[in-house]
Ligand SMILES: Nc1ncnc2c1ncn2[C@@H]1O[C@H](COP(=O)(O)OP(=O)(O)OP(=O)(O)O)[C@@H](O)[C@H]1O
């Protein structure tokens with residue numbers, strides 16, 4: 001008895017410890033499209049985290065890589081595009097890890113076993129991987145789990161190649177015993193991908209009609225999701241569908257479940273799509289410009305709805321928009337993207353009170369009645385298409401603060417000053433409490449170490 005009690009409280013302690021970890025951990029995400037003409041490095045080495053229940057905004061002009069980031073997380077990148085080796089997106093929810101380990105035991109890996117036969121020289125030196133991209137100087141310091149999750153599988157003795165569940169602590173053959181691990185989203189396929197998409201992560205797009213089928217009633221479509229993800233059917237499903245429609249603020253829901261998408265207004269359709277997403281009881285909702293096509297009052301209502309859902313159901317939200325005003329309204333944390341890179345990352349308060357990257361300042365200056373400049377201006381020029389690995393600041397040609405080195409040194413995300421670690425900017429001006437010369441040197445050194453040949 002005593003033993004059982006001890007292990008139970010041990011598991012509880014592990015659960016508690018885990019709650020500090022992010023739900024989603026995006027590391028060095030790189031997604032490229034290989035066309036006949038060129039390679040488009042749409043997402044080029046992006047890092048960010050999303051905690052459970054947190055709303056993380058991704059903002060940037062058209063073409064900065066926001067949607068490709070979202071689609072990479074959802075496994076929705078199609079040929080000629082792919083997520084490149086070296087990328088890792090970890091889904092850390094312990095329930096999900098246990099569920100996936102149970103369902104996909106053949107695709108589950110015990111990291112301990114990998115470690116036993118790991119030889120760093122087979123990865124570093126034999127491939128284009130560098131220890132620096134994993135945050136280390138010495139190859140021997142890079143944990144085997146990092147290289148395996150990033151897709152260097154042959155090199156660490158994984159031969160099947162489709163492993164997607166990594167167990168760090170616990171017995172792989174007894175999923176309930178797992179205390180630490182993650183599902184590697186970039187390695188999902190088939191059934192595992194369907195389990196994640198819809199079951200764990202749901203998506204709301206700009207145009208609700210891309211998610212709704214015109215020939216079925218709205219109710220049918222929600223019922224189908226309920227059947228698939230919650231196992232409900234018949235009267236029970238119909239009842240729940242109406243309740244979900246009511247929960248997302250559709251008046252007269254009991255009657256309207258029987259209507260078709262074309263009988264709904266734009267705003268009501270988007271509410272119906274959100275109801276469908278909720279039918280899957282997701283841990284996370286990815287919203288890609290969900291209000292851009294709607295008029296301003298409806299837009300505000302949908303934003304309120306998303307905030308309410310986030311709070312009452314404790315879902316994490318990744319919210320994509322090009323609109324700084326919307327980002328300020330919805331986010332806890334903000335990542336500003338430019339030409340495939342995150343150029344600034346901070347909590348929403350500091351980002352708006354004290355924006356650091358000249359690009360963020362430019363975006364804020366272009367909000368009508370914006371906090372920073374009263375005069376409405378836009379940033380001249382447009383986002384370049386990144387075709388080559390960055391060797392300089394991609395924003396430099398449009399930057400009012402650019403100096404010579406901006407054309408020759410690639411800035412990496414850096415704390416904006418030496419006291420702060422959760423506000424970063426990829427700009428040679430930072431950290432701002434050291435001389436520019438010193439700052440440039442630091443960026444250069446870090447970038448050189450992270451460079452692939
Ligand atoms: N299927 C594709 N094939 C080729 N290039 C693509 C494809 N999808 C996206 N891209 C390119 O990737 C880059 C990033 O596109 P993305 O859609 O992520 O931008 P965005 O930030 O979402 O912009 P917007 O605000 O216009 O939606 C662009 O240069 C785009 O042309």
Ligand code: NI
Pocket residue numbers: 066067068288
């Ligand atoms: Ni987009």
